[in-house]
Amino acid sequence: MEDLKIGVFVCNCGTNIAKVIDCDAVIDSVERLPYVAVARTYKYMCSDPGQDMIQADIQEYGLDRVVVAACSPRMHEPTFRKALQKAGLNPYFLEMANIREQCSWVHDDPLAATEKAAALTAAAVMRVAHHEALERRSVDMCPNTLVIGGGIAGMSAALDLADAGNRVYLVERSDHLGGNVARADLTAPYLDSARDMLTERVTRVVRHPNIDVLLESQVRKVDGFVGNFQTTIRGKADDGAPSDRVYDIGSVIVCTGYKEFDASRITHYGYGKLPNVVTSFELEKMLRAGRVTTKDGKIPQYVAIIHCVGSRNLEFHAYCSRVCCMTALKYAHEIKSAVPGAYVSDIYIDMHAFGKGMEDFYRRSSEIKTLFLMYEKNDYPVIRKADATDDCDMLIEVNEILSGETIELPADLVVLMVGMEAREDSAEVAHLVNISRDKDGWFIESHPKLDPVATTTDGVYIAGACQAPKDIPDSVAQARAAAARILARTARGRIEIDAVFAEVDEERCSGCRMCNELCPYVAIEFDAETRRSHVISALCKACGACAAACPSGAISARHFTDRQIFAEIEGVLA
Amino acid sequence: MRTGVYLCQTGTGDLDAVDLHSVVNYAGNLPNVEMVKDLGTMPALDIEALVAEIRAHDLQRVVIAGDSPGFFKPAFTTAMNNAGGDPSEVRLASFRQHGASFGIGTVRAKSVLACATFGVPYGLAAVPDTTATHPGTVVIGAGIAGIQAALEIADAGKQVFLVERTGTIGGHMAMFDKTFPTLDCAACILTPKMVAVGQHEMIDLMTYAEVEEVSGSPGDYIVKVRKKARRVDVRACVACNVCTEVCPQRAPSEFDSGIAERKAIYIPFPQAVPNAYLVDGPSCTYVQSDGAKCGVCAKKCPKGCIDLDQVDEIVELEVGNVVLALGYDVYDARKIERYGYGVLPNVLTALEFERLTNASGPTSGKIVTKTKRFDKRRKLEEWVFDAEDGAPPTSVAIIHCVGSRDANHNAYCSRVCCMYSLKFAHLVKEKLPDADCYEFYIDMRAFGKGYEEFADRIKAEGTFVVRGRTAKVTAQDGRMVIRGEDIVSDRMVDFPVDMVILAVGLVPAAGAAELALRLGIQTDTDGWFSELDYNSDPTDTERGGIAVAGVCQGPKDIPDTVAQAAAVAAGALKSMALGRGLDSRASVSLSDIEARAAELTRV
């Protein structure tokens, strides 16, 4: 190793460190170490005079490595890195020894504390000797975005991006925009017009100069990495024959939405057999047409609405579909309006009226004399045809919890609140853009709280009901959040890549591909020709898992190389 | 199109600002309007009569106008269908949806009605012009919502001023132990974000500061911020703790929600950002005695960064966008005397328990009941948490919906209580496996991703989940007796417990109403900020360039808050990308809207 000059700066932090640790002793012990050109203590290294001192010494002694023994690097590493930069040194030539939070503040025996501080400082000295100059790099950020799915989420995201002047390719499988919202007439809990909302969205989208709406089209392929993807989209050309086109994009937003649960899977409800058992979407149709009747055209006197069809049970889906409760209450109001004098019952498990205006909506529903019957999860109500003598078409048997009785409820029309389900093509889509799905088939966000819109593949975002059941406002919010992420990057034009990431030494790589599977960010690619793996630094988050696992030691984690850590180990034990 | 206009109100009181009479007259003069009829409030609609009327006037389009006309739509759709008309030609003019419950009520109502008669969505016709927008953004409130919004915008390389009322960022989330349903620790998630904010070159962090006044117009707001005298130089302070050690004055710790004490000069919590101390004027001897007494901290500070005579400072910020992320306060449990909060020592609020069970809390996470102790300084007996002397509770009751879903308190649901209560049950069971834990709930609102599964897991862990709200907590020989109805097993609940946790609901943060007034944005009947449109625009407001994020718009859990906060950034970044943002909706005149609507019908 070439002749290094290392400067060691031990901070007293007032008395915080000096009170317990004999800083001069620390100096003495490290001065003897190889390459140490200068070692000093100062009252407050983080203070401006402290930093000036470091910079001055860098100039004076021509230091090319710096060790600061002070507080936790989580507090002041950025401060001192800046100091090095100012002095014209690569910021990564700094190493900090944490002798405050993890030494002076936690030990009372001065001798032991001083010894430990010396060891930590020595370790830092020996480690920094192996530091390499690292440069923060950046890659181009293509401003175009691919939005998969033309539902309310997709359109909202597209509009935000396009309004900001970015090109958007909005890909929709079907022949129209609007997704599932297009099937609804009114929205809960305020009974606002879904149609007006959609008309407004669709009009703005199709008229927007920056949005290419690709109907009856499908994404075939997405290659590349964040900021630099290419996508192949198969759409119908003007002559009708399908044709593939390739687009350059920087980001992808997946808004593929959901599909409704197939009610006929629950035999107790006799859906498909009993003519007057309908799904929520079928009722929605009737309401839109202004024709709420039984199959034989009669005006129903008793209408029953069954909640959680396919949701919240062991057999089908354990999760709650989040929107059905409010939609059911909406139907209660709508039916009372469309069929004055009808008796409406809601058969529910728990009333999920959690959002803004919803509890009030629930109260109103009770006030219009909707009869609420509560049943136990997994204890399905059973629907059967009524006898000729009854004044109703069907009878629903419910083990009603709030009364503890088994109730027989008259019904002429039964509405099944079918839950949300991941689309059958979700696996396909997940594979396409390289994101993962949970056990229910919903796409997994990179972190439920830190980052609910990003995925483990950088540059690919999810929004709306494809991530988990969601109502309109939450879907729109998530869509805009995804748009915000992309806008933040396009605003800068380039993507800063942290200088700390993993590298594959292709000479030593055996092409075993173990690392490819290991990486949670799919940042390691296997090159079929060279039969070697290589890291896409733009995707690497520097956890170092691959470096630890590589059997041929071909992968090194920058700034945490084996050599550096070995040196540190030797240091603490010296 | 021959159009009939019907006015129907649900009478929810949203329309005090609207002069219905003049709206009726206005409607009569609109083109194509054949008839206008005011049906009053909550009319019992006779569909056959409506059919007759539609036929009589041979109407091709029906417009229902009112506070929430959707509630009457199906009747009209049916009538339209029965009359042989096109059921899709029943249009809504919702005054509430489009913000007519505001000062500009009548004009707004007219414009909404006009659009409906033209068959054009209001949102399409009433698009305000753009105005030149200043690149800076001020984010008010630095809880998780404010932090997220600030980071999203700053990461785009745009200047953000983050204004926080307290001495540190982090908000309520920083106080939490675990977060549902994943049970990962709040600190692990939040501290990296807090550090990122503290070190971000594009974020100008102003803690211990309050917004005095917001003037100017969309795209160009002047925000006057009062930087309260912190009396400690944030940049110089190294959090060495000497000042706190020497400070003689104690006060209840806000961060520990009052179950522990702090000094008059203190750091809210070890991981606070900025990691610096502050002097709380009201509890500081020096400040209270106008410098006559004490001042020992200033003398002892090794870096001399304490200036007890520092005074408030007013700074003016010029920004284009304002993000409101005020968050919330919790419901004052004292208002419900039956639960004995404030009287019975071991009745705790959710936040108090949150701190009690937190590894960095006063008992370092040990769940114990309070012990009586004589405070020599104050010369009085008081109940305190003591990790050593305190006995672990053998049975804990958690009461849901405290102050929520209740006409006598707050009618709305606070959205997060069910889940955090279940989380509490888990923590109790985890730390005290032998303790009995009871949840008393009305509806178990486990609606989010992985929530239902979490609820099932808690039940499997042996927590007794009882449907039925307890009505009373009374003292009985050293313990407490709770009384309620166990609805499912048809029993009365009437047994002793050692600790009661009240799942207090969320209420708008103090000062939110005044701020809304100052900003000229609407709040709903519960005091939460009103979004521009419930469905299609959940983050913007009436006023251009002012957006809402997080709980201040309505109760929300962390994932929803983070998503919404990020969404807010989209609006701001959009306006910065073009240097122009949308003006307030009120800036669009009635005549413009009429013209636009007419034009839109032509193409």
Place this chain on the structure above:
Amino acid sequence: MAIRANPKLITELEIYGAQDVSKCYHCGNCSAICPFSKEPYIFPRRSMRSLQMGLEAKLESDLEPWLCYYCGECSAECPRDAEPGETMMSLRRWLTARYDFTGIARLFYLSAKAEILAVILVALITGAGFLLYGFSQGSITQYNGPDAFLPASSIHIFDWILAAVLLALLLTNCARMWWFTVGRDTKVHVPLSAYITKIYLLPMHFFTQMRYARCEQKRPWVIHLVLMLSYVTMLVLIMFFLAPMWSGPAIDWRVHVFGLAATAGLLVTTIVFLRKRLKKTEVQYQHSHETDWMFLVLLIVVAATGLMQFTLHRVGLETAANINYVIHMMAVVPMLLLEVPFSKWSHMAYRPLAMYFADLKTEAMVSKEREAVRAPQAA
């Protein structure tokens, strides 16, 4: 066996005063607040539930409505303003109608007009009858003596006839009540012996209303008790002590003391109740049904005329006394003939009975459970 729900019942009950029951979302707050709510009689929530779902048979067999004294706590604390207290009151009215086989009660509750008409009709007949009878007997200027307008002896016989009729009506309704609530209950069988050994409960509940005393506020209980006792005292005095007074010249002062005390009690309490119902400050007096008014009006008229009667013939205004007496009777007769068996007053009989039955049933259930526990051990 499943029970058929009847969504229409809730609308029928509106006429009896249950306007807000549909608002209830079953948090259990009311049952928890009510001091009487105790297994096996948990209320008011369960009653509200049965009503929402229209479980008529169940409601008909419920004793719960009678176990509620309407202290109003539940309504005051109800998070949905569903008025549990008022619902229980309405159910009492509905049950009164159910117990009554004649259907008169139902008629009265469904139409205030019918009730008023009936009262007026009976009053007029009574008035006319007494006048005719009086003139046939003597002179209107004579109060006492051989030429008395209305001879005490004959009046007394009339009292007894009236009492007999009243008793007959009341007893049949009570019998029906027993059949609905205890007799046809297949789940619990109350042994005959229990009825006898526990019979003391009946008068105890009747005279002390000790359960009422357990409500959070005590005042209503006191007022209610005073009214009740005054009423009964009056009844007893008239039936058993008036006769000797009329015949014998020497007037027993004790009778007067009791009489005056009772009258005072009636007047004061009635006025108190009237004020409460007019002021509507307390929950339990906010929703008054027509029958409640009728009840109080008749009562106050009876008490007032009774008092006047006492004074008038003592100051020697015999003619006035006679006329006043006829008016007095015009209030008394409809009150006893219509209100007591068919309207609010019947609760005087139903409530103590219900509590007596409730105690018996609870007893029976407990012993049944004991049997159940013992049985396997025996086997």
Place this chain on the structure above:
Amino acid sequence: MTFEPRIVGFLCNWCSYTGADLAGTSRIHYAPNVRIIRVMCSARIDPTFVLKALHDGADGVLICGCHPGDCHYSEGNYKMMRRYPLLKSLLADYGIEDERVRLEWISASEGQRFADIVNDMTERVRALGPSPVKAALEADLAER
């Protein structure tokens, strides 16, 4: 004088290292025997690090990561969890006592827990006495 063991601690940056810092900011005192080395994720901890530490004279090695489910990199700590038993069995073959190497989950709010673990481990390792590796190496040297 009593034997003071030297323990090397490998802590993940996001939870455990922050937790150790919290112990400091909360002034929770613990034994000075552990020397902490920071890595980004417990998944980075190559078994050779542990061997190296033992070879260079460590009497014990403490490995700390985020609680399962908390990993900043979603599942790095699971990778460590899977690796750990193999490492232990290897060490067992070398005749290194089980308690000398220890894996613990420490969150950013568990300063106290971190201190407790350090104290506990120090005592256990002290009880075991100096690492056999050291002795073996010295003997090895002596032979040459």
